[in-house]
Amino acid sequence: MLELITGITLAASAGLNAYIPLLGLGLLSRFTDIVQLPSGWAWLENGWSLGVLGVLLVVEVLVDKFPVLDTANDVLQTVVRPASGGMVFAAGSSSETVAVADPAAFVTSAEFWPFVLGVLVALVPHLLKAIARPVLNALTGGAGAAVSSFFEDIGALVLTLLAVVVPVLALVLLIVVVGVLVRRLRRAQLRRREQRAAAGETSPPI
Numbered sequence: 001m002l003e004l005i006t007g008i009t010l011a012a013s014a015g016l017n018a019y020i021p022l023l024g025l026g027l028l029s030r031f032t033d034i035v036q037l038p039s040g041w042a043w044l045e046n047g048w049s050l051g052v053l054g055v056l057l058v059v060e061v062l063v064d065k066f067p068v069l070d071t072a073n074d075v076l077q078t079v080v081r082p083a084s085g086g087m088v089f090a091a092g093s094s095s096e097t098v099a100v101a102d103p104a105a106f107v108t109s110a111e112f113w114p115f116v117l118g119v120l121v122a123l124v125p126h127l128l129k130a131i132a133r134p135v136l137n138a139l140t141g142g143a144g145a146a147v148s149s150f151f152e153d154i155g156a157l158v159l160t161l162l163a164v165v166v167p168v169l170a171l172v173l174l175i176v177v178v179g180v181l182v183r184r185l186r187r188a189q190l191r192r193r194e195q196r197a198a199a200g201e202t203s204p205p206i
Contacts, residue, residue, distance in 0.1 A: 002167045002168075003093045003094075004093065005163075005167040005168065005171050006092050006093055007088075007089040007092050007093030007114060007118060008089070008117075008121050008171070008174070009159050009163040009167065009170040009171055009174050010025070010085075010088040010089060010091075010092040010093075010118075010159070010160060010163045010164075011085035011086070011088055011089040011118035011121035011122045012085070012121055012174050012177070012178070013088070013155075013157075013159040013163065014081055014082075014084040014085035014088050014118075014122045014156075015081050015082070015085055015121070015122035015123065015124060015125030015126040015129070016081075016125050016129065016152045016153070016155055016156040016159075016177075017060060017064075017081075017152065017153055017156040018056075018060065018081040018083075018084035018085075019057035019060055020057065020153065020156040021084065021159075021163075022044060022084055022087065022088055023050065023053040023054060023057055024157070024160040024161065025037065025041075025044055025088060025091055025092060025160075025164075026044035026046075026049060026050050026053065027045075027050065028164060029042075029045040030045035030050070034165065035164050037091060038091070040094075041090070041091040060077075061149075064145075064149040064152075065145060065146040065149050065150075066145060066146075067137045067142030067145045068137075068142075070133055070137070070145050070149065071130075071133060071134050071137070074129065074130035074133060075130075077126065078130065081122050081123075081126045082118075082119040082120075082122045082123050082126065084122065085118040085119055085121055085122020085123070086114075086115035086118035086119040086122070087115070087118070088118060089114050089115065089118025089121065090114040090115045090118060092163060092164065093114055094114070124178065125177070125178060125181060128181040128182060128185055129152060129181060131185060132181065132184050132185040132188050133148065135185075135188040135189060135192050136148060136184070136188050139188060139191055139192065139195070148184075155173075155177050158173065159173060159174060159177070
């Protein structure tokens with residue numbers, strides 16, 4: 001069960017930021033004893049892999065802070081984030097962590113379905129984020145992009161760390177994060193409808 005929770009929370013983290021959980025698993029496996037990746041995913045701790053992921057993360061963090069660019073980035077990330085979610089689900093759920101002593105009891109990295117499940121899990125926060133961001137930008141004149149993106153990055157980082165150390169707590173936090181994203185989307189849509197209704201009332205008759 002802990003293996004499943006670890007995989008789900010890592011995949012959800014990828015839905016917020018594709019590169020944080022991949023880089024996190026690689027760094028933790030290479031420099032600590034918290035994570036031991038299976039042989040099929042050992043490439044994540046390779047120096048070149050970590051370097052490329054680090055560069056991609058910097059680009060993602062910067063681009064996601066600017067209006068218009070963040071929307072275009074979300075379109076591109078519709079492929080990248082779910083793919084990352086599939087990878088970290090498969091890698092994380094089959095890794096030995098401080099919380100999971102026998103990951104082989106759940107799944108091996110060579111299986112197909114963990115990847116598919118990770119893709120589906122990552123799609124949920126990604127879609128909530130991608131749908132809400134343009135509305136939020138329109139309501140705040142673009143000022144909300146940086147703030148929203150900052151908290152999404154922090155959420156992805158915390159989820160990644162908790163997923164390998166305290167999976168149950170990570171699951172609780174994931175539920176909170178999804179709830180916040182859903183609430184933000186609903187409030188943004190409601191404010192958008194209110195603005196449109198107010199604009200319609202103040203428009204002069206034709």
